[in-house]
Amino acid sequence: MTQPIATSPFENASVTAADASPRTVAVIDIGATSIRMAIAEIYPDGQSRTLETLVQSVELGHEAFDNRRLSRRSIEKSASVLKRYKRVLREYGVTSPKDVRVVATTAVREALNRLAFADRIFVATGFNVDSIDEAEVNRITYMGVMPHLRAHPDLADGKSIVVEVGGGNTEMLIVRGGNVLHSQSFRLGSLRLLKTLEGVRASAVRRRAMLESHIRRTLSQITDAIKRDTAIHLIALGGDMRFAAHQLLDDWDGNSLAEVPTARLAKLTEKLMSLSEDKIVKRYDASFIEAETVGPALLAYTLLAKHFDLPHVYVCDTNLRDGLIHDMAVGGSWTADFRNQIVRSAISLGRKFDFDETHARNVAELSRKLFDQLQDEHQLDSRHEVVLFVAALLHEIGMMVNVRSNHKHALYLIRYSELFGLSRDELLQVGLVARYQRRAYPQPSHEGYGTLPQQERVVVSKLAAILRLAIALDDTRSGRVREINCVADAKHLVINVPGLDDVSLEQMAMRENSGMFRDVFGLPVILRAGKLE
Incomplete structure (x- = not known):
């Protein structure tokens, strides 16, 4: 039976300050x-x-x-x-x-x-x-928009499609019940749309038809990612939709979610598409930046709302700069909720490749415990804990491609996946940690590894060494090793397994898997059964 997606027990990071001054x-x-x-x-x-x-x-x-x-x-x-x-x-x-x-x-x-x-x-x-990259933009978008979604009673049920049509790309999140179901970036933006009209001499009607044709091609990709099994809400971000909301709603405070009727949005879009940039600036007191992009962007939002037969579009004032300021306020740390979204996305990816979910979860949990108890040895931060946890979950997804070289295939599948919340650099780290869960140690000639700066190479080696210990602890794939207690001194790392009298099978696996930990940290590993004296 498929297990429900559960998350890891990451704890919220707290913000401290030396004094009360801003x-x-x-x-x-x-x-x-x-x-x-x-x-x-x-x-x-x-x-x-x-x-x-x-x-x-x-x-x-x-x-x-x-x-x-x-x-x-x-x-x-x-x-x-x-x-x-x-x-x-x-x-x-x-x-x-x-x-x-x-x-x-x-x-x-x-x-x-x-x-x-x-x-x-x-x-x-x-x-x-x-x-x-897109992953970082999605992370900031998620952090900014989720408080609005949770606070709005009408958005508690159904799916929310969070969309921002930018100058170059359209970013999309699909959220349900506070969980991110899907995130994707599309090469559809207001400036890219305008580029398709350069050098074209045609009427306003014909130019609009050409833009609609380009937008509808992307709409088909968006709808492929959305399962219409419940009510759908559209949450629009971006300056162009904020401009529209201010034009259409006299009482919008600019902070709460605005509810813009689709019919009125369509009429405003029609009017703007018929005007020159100079006329938009004069008539709507807009900037030239707004005048250039507002028409194509609003056309994309309007067609998306009509495609799903939505009576209105919600407009959110969240923007990238607000998210970046918040990120600085929390020191760049990831909240427990955001980390758990990453884990959910990883489990969904693992299921696509029919991974051994029970074993993956056990190894991931053991990896987290090892990471926590070996903090003095590895000196890594909480983001690296997430990298290790995700690598542990996905370390065997290459089995579907080829059993013999599954570790190499795991690197490729992870590196080029669309895991929510992880940047391309972070995906490479996850993939490399999974790649080094068995067989060869990291080498400069290996794909991806040799291009990393020294600091990141060391991180990968440390995390891969810890992952190998976790895999050894669940070598029987029974999940019988749940609790561990690590004690490190100048000569050894001793891992005690409380509650078990015989860990001979795990000891054999540990002798095979602990060499990398010894080479990276300088500590041979000893596994013992029974309670710590």
């Missing part, structure tokens, strides 16, 4: 059409208050989505904008690099010269640009 921080979002900065105060209890927001238009998306390169002119303009932002930060007393986070999304991430862009920004400003 800390002033800033986040800068380098997007496809603009560079935005939010300056905020973070309080010891994790709360924050935005002090100022700035926005400056750029044309990075036009170039990146056209020829996958950023021009020297655009790079220098971006550097100039960030220099001005840095001067503003000095006025607020924000001078430490740890108090500023600069991220770049789709446009910079897709540019072939993204490293040159990041290097130029660093030389000009000292800012380190972090090109975040």
Whole structure:
């Protein structure tokens, strides 16, 4: 019988502070059409208050989505904008690099010269640009939107499709009962849509029809990921939908979920699609950034709502910068709820490959206990615990491909999967830990491993060594080893198994599997039965 998806007993991380005074921080979002900065105060209890927001238009998306390169002119303009932002930060007393986070999304991430862009920004400003991927965006989106979903009584039942149509991509989360069922990124964005019309001389009606054709192709992909077995709600994020909500709802406070009737959204979209950018700016007091993208973006939202026959669309004010500020407030730590979402996603992936779920869960739980009790030896943080736990769950999914080389196939399947909440770098770490659960030790010539910086190579080796111990402890695949007690001294690591009188089979497996732990940590491993004296 298939077991219900359960999560690991991760505990919430707490936020502490040396004193009660707020800390002033800033986040800068380098997007496809603009560079935005939010300056905020973070309080010891994790709360924050935005002090100022700035926005400056750029044309990075036009170039990146056209020829996958950023021009020297655009790079220098971006550097100039960030220099001005840095001067503003000095006025607020924000001078430490740890108090500023600069991220770049789709446009910079897709540019072939993204490293040159990041290097130029660093030389000009000292800012380190972090090109975040879809997984990081989804994580921030999830953290921002879930409080709204939980607080809204109408969204407690059914599925919520959380969608943001950006300049380059459309990001989607499918949530039900607080659990993420699916996350995916689609190459559909307002600027990409506009690119399809470049050089086309046609009427407004014909141009709209062309945009609809592109959008509907993506809609078919979205609907393939959504099982229509219950009520569906659409939660729209992004500046374009916030613009629409403010135009259509006189009483929206900008904080709570807005409920926009689909029929009224369709009429506004129709009107905007018939106007030039200059007329949109004048008639709606919009910025040129909004005027350029609002029509195609709203058309995508409207068609999605109509496709599911939804009478209204919920609009949420959550944005990337708010999420980044919250992330800084909690020190980048993952909440227990978010970690458990990652675990749910991993178990779902394991089931697709018909993994031995009972054994996988036992090994994962033993891995977590080893990680916890060996903290003084490995000195790793809570995120690495999640990497180990997921690798333990998925270490045998390659069995479906090939039994003999299942560890290598596990690396490939994990690395190129769509596990919710884990970035590409984190997926590589998970995959490598699973790859080294048996046979060869890490080698520079191995795929993926040799390209890692030394610090990450050491992390992979430490986690893989711990995973091998956990696998040995469940060598009988009976789950009879539940509790362990680890004692490390200068010469040995002793693992005691309370409640069992005979662990001879596990001792044989431990002798075969503990060599990597000895080489990494310098401690031979001894397994003993019975209670610790």
